[in-house]
Amino acid sequence: MTKADVTIVDYGVGNLLSVQRAFENCGATVEITSNPEIIMESNRLVLPGVGAFPKAMKALENLNLIKVIFDYGQSNKPLLAICLGMQLLMDTSNEFGLSTGLGLISGKVIAIPKVSVVGETLKIPNIGWKNLLYSDNTNSISESILKNLEYVSSVYFVHSFMVQTSNPDHQLAHISYGGNIITAVIKKGKITGCQFHPEKSGTVGLQILKNFAGQ
Amino acid sequence: MKSLRIIARLDIKGSNLIKGIHLEGLRVIGNPNEYALRYYAQGADELIFMDCVASLYGRNQIANIIKEASKNIFIPITVGGGIRTIENVREILRSGADKVAVNTAAVKNPKLISQIAHEFGSQCLVISVEAKKNSLQNWEVLIENGRERTGLDVISWVNFCVENGAGEVLLTSIDREGTRKGFETDLISAVTNTINVPVIASGGMGKIDDLIPVVNLAGADAIAIADMLHYNRTTIFEIRDFAKKSGFDVREL
Numbered sequence: 001m002t003k004a005d006v007t008i009v010d011y012g013v014g015n016l017l018s019v020q021r022a023f024e025n026c027g028a029t030v031e032i033t034s035n036p037e038i039i040m041e042s043n044r045l046v047l048p049g050v051g052a053f054p055k056a057m058k059a060l061e062n063l064n065l066i067k068v069i070f071d072y073g074q075s076n077k078p079l080l081a082i083c084l085g086m087q088l089l090m091d092t093s094n095e096f097g098l099s100t101g102l103g104l105i106s107g108k109v110i111a112i113p114k115v116s117v118v119g120e121t122l123k124i125p126n127i128g129w130k131n132l133l134y135s136d137n138t139n140s141i142s143e144s145i146l147k148n149l150e151y152v153s154s155v156y157f158v159h160s161f162m163v164q165t166s167n168p169d170h171q172l173a174h175i176s177y178g179g180n181i182i183t184a185v186i187k188k189g190k191i192t193g194c195q196f197h198p199e200k201s202g203t204v205g206l207q208i209l210k211n212f213a214g215q
Numbered sequence: 216m217k218s219l220r221i222i223a224r225l226d227i228k229g230s231n232l233i234k235g236i237h238l239e240g241l242r243v244i245g246n247p248n249e250y251a252l253r254y255y256a257q258g259a260d261e262l263i264f265m266d267c268v269a270s271l272y273g274r275n276q277i278a279n280i281i282k283e284a285s286k287n288i289f290i291p292i293t294v295g296g297g298i299r300t301i302e303n304v305r306e307i308l309r310s311g312a313d314k315v316a317v318n319t320a321a322v323k324n325p326k327l328i329s330q331i332a333h334e335f336g337s338q339c340l341v342i343s344v345e346a347k348k349n350s351l352q353n354w355e356v357l358i359e360n361g362r363e364r365t366g367l368d369v370i371s372w373v374n375f376c377v378e379n380g381a382g383e384v385l386l387t388s389i390d391r392e393g394t395r396k397g398f399e400t401d402l403i404s405a406v407t408n409t410i411n412v413p414v415i416a417s418g419g420m421g422k423i424d425d426l427i428p429v430v431n432l433a434g435a436d437a438i439a440i441a442d443m444l445h446y447n448r449t450t451i452f453e454i455r456d457f458a459k460k461s462g463f464d465v466r467e468l
Contacts, residue, residue: 007317015311018289018311025287050335050336051339108220111379123411123413123436124411125337125382125412127436129220129465135288154466154468156260156290158291200289200290201289202290203289204290206289
């Protein structure tokens with residue numbers, strides 16, 4: 001059997017069907033698996049996820065997937081981590097107490113600020129479409145999943161926690177929520193994470209997935 | 216700048232898209248998947264599918280509609296109606312939905328709220344509240360698609376739901392639903408003033424201007440529109456354009 005273009009990690013968390021269908025809409029073949037060997041050998045790996053951080057890490061642990069995803073991440077092959085999946089790339093999260101993440105990109109996961117920069121109460125979770133704002137290192141955009149997008153592109157977020165990378169260069173794009181900067185896309189080598197849901201972000205999201213499938 | 220999500224609401228009976236007034240007198244509109252695709256193409260921010268009789272008859276045909284919709288539609292989909300157990304939620308999510316909206320089963324079994332939030336995350340759980348003003352001028356929670364009274368006060372009920380993990384509230388005014396008289400801003404603002412999760416205002420949008428008070432005065436984070444769209448009295452595109460010109464932060468298409 002030929003290898004699928006995109007392999008999605010199934011660890012019982014997240015709407016895998018939507019991610020699969022969005023990639024298929026982009027013309028990519030998709031395999032969904034929790035088999036460590038298939039994951040390690042895959043061409044492009046997607047780590048999806050919704051829900052709570054500790055529960056997701058526990059699910060990966062129970063399936064013996066923590067080491068293989070870490071090793072895959074070190075192997076210089078494309079990895080896309082979506083929403084909670086992106087948060088799992090970090091060292092730690094303080095959602096429901098401090099827990100350890102995959103540590104593929106140095107940084108932490110913390111709660112979204114509850115007030116705006118002018119002191120207004122913010123709704124939590126942050127749900128809705130926000131415009132991507134490009135962080136400083138614009139040169140790398142053309143080599144990332146954000147290439148070929150309109151300058152103003154809205155994508156769909158739903159989250160209560162956010163990522164802070166230790167190295168600011170690892171942040172590729174952000175959004176403003178009540179004036180607070182919230183990380184939207186991170187990148188280190190061939191590892192990319194996005195806080196939003198590309199599979200739920202209309203044509204912009206499909207372009208992003210197409211970009212990933214072409215990496 | 217106040218942000219606003221524009222959501223198309225599709226009420227379903229069996230395999231049909233339907234529309235009622237005060238959630239009653241249901242009239243068949245057409246094939247829900249055709250309408251869903253149209254609203255996606257027009258730039259809807261989300262879709263809500265509400266199975267209107269599922270809770271009454273215990274049916275769950277809606278999974279097939281969602282499976283079909285999620286083949287070509289790449290925006291968030293919320294499904295409500297007849298969801299009673301964790302297994303029901305799992306089935307609906309596996310069909311392609313992103314969130315479930317729960318009303319009757321949560322009232323009958325309030326533990327279901329924290330169970331769903333714990334199992335699938337708060338982002339997945341929309342509490343659907345059907346509110347009707349009672350003789351004491353309070354809003355009362357109705358269940359079974361507006362057919363049955365509960366004696367529960369809307370304000371204390373939404374607080375309970377949010378404390379137990381609901382990530383969003385879909386607030387339907389029975390008194391306004393299908394009447395085209397505008398949103399019930401008193402109700403919406405009573406709820407947005409008491410909780411800190413996003414509130415979707417539903418019921419009564421009769422003209423595009425109706426969105427201004429429900430956002431500016433009542434603090435709604437999203438509006439759910441059915442009648443205006445189904446009867447082709449406007450398009451999502453026109454609504455978004457108007458919202459943008461009115462100074463709201465809306466999705467760029």
